[in-house]
Amino acid sequence: MEVDIGKTIRISDFISAADGRALLLDTTLPASVGASPGLTHIDEVLREVTEILDGIIVNPGQAEHHAELLGGRRRASPLVRVDWSNVYRGPDFCLPAAQFKHLFISDAEDALALGASAAVASLFLGFDDEAEAKNIESLSLLARDCYRLALPLVVDIRPIGFKVGPGNFEESIKLGVSFMQELGADVLIIPQCEMATCATIGNWIAVPVLVRLDEIPEAGQVEELLKTGLRGIVVGEKVIAQDDYAGQLTKLAEHLHYRRPDDGALPR
Amino acid sequence: MVRCPGKTARLNRLFNPRDGRAVCVAADHGWMSDVTPNVMELRRILELVVRGGADGILISFGTAVRHGHLLRGKDSPAMLIRADWMNMPRLGASNVSNVLPVVNFKKMATSRARDALLMGASAITIYYFIGYGDEFEAINIEQAADFAKECRKVGLPLIIEPMAVGGMVTGVNIAEILIASGRIAAEIGADALKIPYTGDVKSFKQLVDQAGVPVLVLGGAKSDVPRDALELVDEALRAGASGTVFGRNVTKAKDPEKMVSDIVALVHGGKTIAEILGERRALGQRLKPVPTQCVGCQLCEVACVRAHTPGYGQTRARLRIQFPPLGDELSPIRPVVCTLCGQCVEACQPGALTIGPDSRLVLERNLCTQCGACVEACPFDLIFTENGYPVVCDLCEGDPECVKWCKRGAIVLTEWKRRARHVHAE
Numbered sequence: 001m002e003v004d005i006g007k008t009i010r011i012s013d014f015i016s017a018a019d020g021r022a023l024l025l026d027t028t029l030p031a032s033v034g035a036s037p038g039l040t041h042i043d044e045v046l047r048e049v050t051e052i053l054d055g056i057i058v059n060p061g062q063a064e065h066h067a068e069l070l071g072g073r074r075r076a077s078p079l080v081r082v083d084w085s086n087v088y089r090g091p092d093f094c095l096p097a098a099q100f101k102h103l104f105i106s107d108a109e110d111a112l113a114l115g116a117s118a119a120v121a122s123l124f125l126g127f128d129d130e131a132e133a134k135n136i137e138s139l140s141l142l143a144r145d146c147y148r149l150a151l152p153l154v155v156d157i158r159p160i161g162f163k164v165g166p167g168n169f170e171e172s173i174k175l176g177v178s179f180m181q182e183l184g185a186d187v188l189i190i191p192q193c194e195m196a197t198c199a200t201i202g203n204w205i206a207v208p209v210l211v212r213l214d215e216i217p218e219a220g221q222v223e224e225l226l227k228t229g230l231r232g233i234v235v236g237e238k239v240i241a242q243d244d245y246a247g248q249l250t251k252l253a254e255h256l257h258y259r260r261p262d263d264g265a266l267p268r
Numbered sequence: 269m270v271r272c273p274g275k276t277a278r279l280n281r282l283f284n285p286r287d288g289r290a291v292c293v294a295a296d297h298g299w300m301s302d303v304t305p306n307v308m309e310l311r312r313i314l315e316l317v318v319r320g321g322a323d324g325i326l327i328s329f330g331t332a333v334r335h336g337h338l339l340r341g342k343d344s345p346a347m348l349i350r351a352d353w354m355n356m357p358r359l360g361a362s363n364v365s366n367v368l369p370v371v372n373f374k375k376m377a378t379s380r381a382r383d384a385l386l387m388g389a390s391a392i393t394i395y396y397f398i399g400y401g402d403e404f405e406a407i408n409i410e411q412a413a414d415f416a417k418e419c420r421k422v423g424l425p426l427i428i429e430p431m432a433v434g435g436m437v438t439g440v441n442i443a444e445i446l447i448a449s450g451r452i453a454a455e456i457g458a459d460a461l462k463i464p465y466t467g468d469v470k471s472f473k474q475l476v477d478q479a480g481v482p483v484l485v486l487g488g489a490k491s492d493v494p495r496d497a498l499e500l501v502d503e504a505l506r507a508g509a510s511g512t513v514f515g516r517n518v519t520k521a522k523d524p525e526k527m528v529s530d531i532v533a534l535v536h537g538g539k540t541i542a543e544i545l546g547e548r549r550a551l552g553q554r555l556k557p558v559p560t561q562c563v564g565c566q567l568c569e570v571a572c573v574r575a576h577t578p579g580y581g582q583t584r585a586r587l588r589i590q591f592p593p594l595g596d597e598l599s600p601i602r603p604v605v606c607t608l609c610g611q612c613v614e615a616c617q618p619g620a621l622t623i624g625p626d627s628r629l630v631l632e633r634n635l636c637t638q639c640g641a642c643v644e645a646c647p648f649d650l651i652f653t654e655n656g657y658p659v660v661c662d663l664c665e666g667d668p669e670c671v672k673w674c675k676r677g678a679i680v681l682t683e684w685k686r687r688a689r690h691v692h693a694e
């Protein structure tokens with residue numbers, strides 16, 4: 001008997017059981033900075049893309065407010081982000097962040113009650129030691145809760161602290177991936193990085209890894225990425241802010257899942 | 269929008285299902301600020317508010333225990349419980365209360381959602397302070413998230429009140445911060461917002477639009493004249509707000525019942541302010557300050573003086589820029605202008621001061637006895653005298669220099685309506 005059947009079923013809600021690939025959208029930035037371009041009206045975005053994507057990462061409030069647009073056959077599954085940070089408040093924000101803050105705004109039980117197919121939280125790397133230790137501690141508590149509740153845990157690796165620069169960015173990603181695999185994460189999201197890094201991670205890691213992209217890649221790039229062993233793509237608000245994002249995402253989903261444009265009937 | 273049945277049913281008690289709007293009254297001041305008549309006479313005021321037809325009353329847990337029975341019955345207002353406490357009104361040079369000043373800003377969760385539910389509440393309200401530093405905001409977010417989780421569990425709506433205060437908030441960025449904070453609160457799990465007016469319809473519309481949950485505008489400090497409070501409601505409704513949560517503008521009003529029923533007539537009744545106040549016709553324009561836009565450059569004062577008298581200096585300006593006291597990080601810089609409130613006209617026994625048909629104050633010097641009653645009566649302290657005669661804002665012949673000179677739009681012209689008895693016969 002498979003003991004984690006609950007996790008298996010829930011993961012298959014957003015990573016295709018047929019081809020093991022996934023295309024997700026992350027809509028959670030507004031919890032930090034308010035309505036960002038593209039995500040001013042999240043209901044419109046959800047309505048537009050729910051039948052294109054495999055999963056959508058939402059904050060608890062939006063998961064509750066727009067539950068009717070998520071989940072179910074051939075629609076994106078909700079993945080609930082359970083943490084919050086002010087780290088995305090740059091100098092152009094009306095209230096720039098001076099001190100890094102990261103905390104949890106939901107938990108595994110709450111996410112499960114919201115119909116989540118997974119809980120999502122970030123591992124921030126490169127800030128001070130205290131912040132890193134606290135982040136690891138809270139993620140490990142979450143991992144244990146998720147295990148108990150058979151809720152997949154997706155960790156979003158963010159090497160964006162002051163200690164991270166061009167010289168150690170790629171290695172920081174590998175470190176985060178290693179940490180989170182050891183911690184018990186079920187799926188990982190890594191930032192856009194060099195193909196060599198993707199290949200190293202893809203050849204070694206035992207859990208699905210998705211890469212976060214700010215732009216829709218060309219078909220060739222998707223092929224190249226999948227060859228490294230990575231399992232899919234997470235797009236963020238920058239993609240949604242572009243014209244015809246739904247058309248572009250449809251094409252991306254076709255490349256990712258090897259679907260022909262007219263072949264909507266393939267199992268997902 | 270889908271919510272759990274408990275939340276839906278309770279929100280339906282607060283927001284009238286016919287129009288989706290609500291008129292709420294905040295009567296929780298004794299829990300956080302000064303012991304003023306609206307705190308000491310709370311029972312009487314609550315009875316008047318109920319009679320006025322409010323849809324909801326925000327009270328503290330203790331008030332709910334003592335006076336909650338006033339809210340019995342299907343048509344009585346929904347009970348909203350203030351589930352947290354803070355000491356902001358007692359900080360430094362705050363203008364609300366300073367009986368027992370405090371140095372450190374504190375905010376605590378004081379009730380659980382479950383306690384409020386058992387008390388019969390239809391929602392809880394909590395603060396979310398932004399602008400007072402990252403540490404304090406993180407505490408606020410964490411508390412809000414805890415409440416949101418518990419509210420989802422027990423099916424109780426959560427109303428979050430974003431408050432943009434602190435050293436990082438200025439007249440320039442406050443509207444932007446409020447807009448962002450409204451959306452952040454909705455992302456965390458707010459079912460509705462109780463939020464200050466941003467100062468103009470355009471930015472408030474942006475706030476309402478981006479929040480994606482019902483928005484109730486709060487009244488803030490008590491307005492000198494009820495019309496100003498009603499105008500704020502009117503503007504917020506035009507921006508798409510779902511109603512109001514007015515506190516001191518109701519609980520400190522001369523007639524709280526009338527104030528509530530006037531707001532109800534505006535929010536639910538589709539009445540205009542002129543209809544509500546018995547005004548008969550529109551008479552042009554008047555000045556309106558937009559404090560959130562003011563940066564304190566005082567160009568308007570210079571422009572005013574130059575338009576009326578030769579030379580420089582601001583002491584003889586017919587408007588004033590009011591700066592917050594030193595050390596007060598909480599209050600905005602505020603243009604104080606003549607709003608044509610009519611109190612000087614009321615006070616003028618010989619009828620020397622009137623409001624002309626073109627909505628300008630007119631002084632007939634031959635009738636003026638130089639008694640100074642108009643100077644005394646002006647609630648904004650704007651009328652001064654020259655050779656014994658009052659000097660009042662005359663709107664610069666209908667084309668006010670202050671409006672033209674203020675490049676930030678902190679003083680604007682707005683439609684003006686007033687009872688005809690103040691007005692010269694045409």
Ligand code: SF4
Pocket residue numbers: 615616617618619620621631635636637638639640641642643658
């Ligand atoms: S000073 Fe003149 S204008 Fe003012 S109240 Fe007396 S009579 Fe009226």
